[in-house]
Amino acid sequence: MFAKQLTVFIENRTGRLSEVLDVLKENKVNILSLSLADTTEFGLLRLIVDNAALGKDKLTQKGFSSLLSDVSIIKIPHKVGSLQKLLKTIDENGVNIEYMYGLSIESDEAYVVLKASDVNKIDAILNENGIKTISCEELGKI
Amino acid sequence: MIWSKEETLPREEIEKIQLERLKETVHRVYERVPAYARKMDEAGVRPEDIRELSDLSRLPFVTKQDMRDNYPFGLFAVDKDELVRIHASSGTTGKPTVVGYTRGDLETWTECVSRIACMGGASSKDVAQICFGYGMFTGALGLHYGLENIGAAIVPSSTGNSQKQIMYMQDFETSLLVATPSYALRLAEVAREMGVEPERDLKVKIALVGSELLTDAMREEMHKYWGKDLLITSNYGMSELMGPGVSGECTEHCGMHINEDYFIPEIIDPATGDVLPAGEKGELVITCIKKEGLPLIRYRTKDITRLFYDKCKCGRTFCRMENLSGRSDDMLKIRGVNVFPSQIEEVILSVEELGPHYEIILEREGYLDKLTVKVELAQVTDSFSVLERITATVKNKLKVILGLDAKVMLESPNTLQRFEGKAKRVKDLRSK
Ligand SMILES: [Zn+2]
Numbered sequence: 001m002f003a004k005q006l007t008v009f010i011e012n013r014t015g016r017l018s019e020v021l022d023v024l025k026e027n028k029v030n031i032l033s034l035s036l037a038d039t040t041e042f043g044l045l046r047l048i049v050d051n052a053a054l055g056k057d058k059l060t061q062k063g064f065s066s067l068l069s070d071v072s073i074i075k076i077p078h079k080v081g082s083l084q085k086l087l088k089t090i091d092e093n094g095v096n097i098e099y100m101y102g103l104s105i106e107s108d109e110a111y112v113v114l115k116a117s118d119v120n121k122i123d124a125i126l127n128e129n130g131i132k133t134i135s136c137e138e139l140g141k142i
Numbered sequence: 143m144i145w146s147k148e149e150t151l152p153r154e155e156i157e158k159i160q161l162e163r164l165k166e167t168v169h170r171v172y173e174r175v176p177a178y179a180r181k182m183d184e185a186g187v188r189p190e191d192i193r194e195l196s197d198l199s200r201l202p203f204v205t206k207q208d209m210r211d212n213y214p215f216g217l218f219a220v221d222k223d224e225l226v227r228i229h230a231s232s233g234t235t236g237k238p239t240v241v242g243y244t245r246g247d248l249e250t251w252t253e254c255v256s257r258i259a260c261m262g263g264a265s266s267k268d269v270a271q272i273c274f275g276y277g278m279f280t281g282a283l284g285l286h287y288g289l290e291n292i293g294a295a296i297v298p299s300s301t302g303n304s305q306k307q308i309m310y311m312q313d314f315e316t317s318l319l320v321a322t323p324s325y326a327l328r329l330a331e332v333a334r335e336m337g338v339e340p341e342r343d344l345k346v347k348i349a350l351v352g353s354e355l356l357t358d359a360m361r362e363e364m365h366k367y368w369g370k371d372l373l374i375t376s377n378y379g380m381s382e383l384m385g386p387g388v389s390g391e392c393t394e395h396c397g398m399h400i401n402e403d404y405f406i407p408e409i410i411d412p413a414t415g416d417v418l419p420a421g422e423k424g425e426l427v428i429t430c431i432k433k434e435g436l437p438l439i440r441y442r443t444k445d446i447t448r449l450f451y452d453k454c455k456c457g458r459t460f461c462r463m464e465n466l467s468g469r470s471d472d473m474l475k476i477r478g479v480n481v482f483p484s485q486i487e488e489v490i491l492s493v494e495e496l497g498p499h500y501e502i503i504l505e506r507e508g509y510l511d512k513l514t515v516k517v518e519l520a521q522v523t524d525s526f527s528v529l530e531r532i533t534a535t536v537k538n539k540l541k542v543i544l545g546l547d548a549k550v551m552l553e554s555p556n557t558l559q560r561f562e563g564k565a566k567r568v569k570d571l572r573s574k
Pocket of ligand 1: 392394399410454455457
């Protein structure tokens with residue numbers, strides 16, 4: 001299963017990030033997880049939200065350029081070594097991980113957002129290995 | 143199609159016409175324009191000294207400053223009541239430069255632009271939408287009369303209201319577009335925003351572009367938006383000389399043919415004023431030999447180009463000027479290095495992920511010039527490494543080509559300023 005990640009490009013100007021967050025707040029788009037990568041020249045905000053399509057629409061109306069892309073939200077046991085095990089499985093099957101972030105943690109389970117170089121292949125690999133992926137909606141309910 | 147028989151005359155005959163018209167013009171100007179007579183007296187040259195074409199180099203230059211000094215009609219060779227049209231170019235500093243046309247001049251203008259339109263592939267079948275600003279600017283009306291003269295149907299839509307422009311293109315089946323390269327790109331963007339794919343949904347087959355440099359990279363970019371089959375030609379002129387119609391590119395794409403029976407071109411070394419041999423790069427100087435109202439002699443255009451006299455495959459014998467590589471006016475001096483904005487543009491357009499819009503900002507930090515280039519992403523990506531690669535590529539290329547370190551700032555798609563007329567992409571904030 002894929003989840004839709006909302007990516008917003010942010011020019012490095014004061015207040016840009018909070019403007020983006022304002023738009024989401026005003027439209028009741030709930031942020032479940034995020035990663036912000038930035039340099040002195042630009043920033044890239046990657047978001048998992050409960051309604052990515054709505055978020056994109058509203059951002060476009062406000063003049064922000066964004067992108068929806070397929071990522072996997074993977075459920076792993078919340079214990080030492082489980083992330084390493086997951087990465088090993090993916091690695092052995094020859095898929096590259098472009099980036100990974102965000103652990104939304106419960107008492108005994110954790111979630112990682114992962115973008116693979118080959119999104120269809122990663123889905124098959126995860127299924128074959130009995131690794132559970134969830135949707136944004138499901139994540140929102142937790 | 144070749145519009146006039148003069149365009150294919152043998153060189154000797156072209157030169158015969160040129161000499162005859164040059165002599166006549168110099169005599170007339172000497173008698174009727176005191177400011178010019180004074181310049182000639184100072185240079186120690188009399189009208190009867192012009193016996194051969196090579197004697198042209200003995201005559202003094204005319205510059206934009208001369209036009210300002212003689213504002214508004216001091217350089218005119220006719221009485222004001224013989225004029226039927228007055229245009230002016232927007233002067234960024236001080237008074238504008240004023241140009242005037244007699245009825246004969248308007249006929250000349252129409253003839254020159256008719257030739258250029260045909261060179262660029264236009265015909266009586268075309269529906270020609272003119273997206274140049276109408277008004278004091280010579281571009282729109284020049285193309286208007288020329289294209290109308292060859293029988294095209296003119297849509298004088300001017301600039302602005304881009305959505306309506308696209309609607310006209312759809313409803314009138316516009317086949318020919320007149321615009322600056324940057325406005326042509328803007329129109330394509332607007333079309334896409336409206337769900338109209340220019341290449342598929344519109345019938346534009348020909349673009350006559352002018353008033354801005356058309357670099358190879360810009361031409362490529364236009365093809366990306368308007369389709370690879372769009373026939374793009376550039377044309378050249380300036381209001382001081384007449385407006386558009388001085389020269390135009392033919393479909394062989396090997397430079398712009400100068401209407402040599404109306405204009406004599408020379409290339410000079412901009413520093414010394416010496417005439418350079420054919421094929422060498424320098425400043426273009428133009429002498430008008432058939433103008434009545436404002437016959438400028440040896441006008442320094444400040445445009446940098448080269449001239450080619452070898453035969454063109456299209457059959458025309460008029461010499462060609464290379465598509466402009468820059469104006470000496472536009473040249474920036476950054477940390478002692480001469481930089482043409484077009485060089486920076488070329489770098490930006492060579493990067494696939496970047497759109498064609500950009501901004502060049504110059505600031506002074508202490509004693510050092512600081513160059514910042516703002517570029518626009520064609521689309522958002524979720525990959526940080528792609529963004530880093532884009533920034534690094536632009537920086538490296540600028541370093542290799544200009545030898546300068548620049549700050550490169552990525553901007554979101556559709557955020558930098560768009561231009562309907564001549565794009566103003568350089569912001570020089572250094573105190574002079
Ligand atoms: Zn030709």
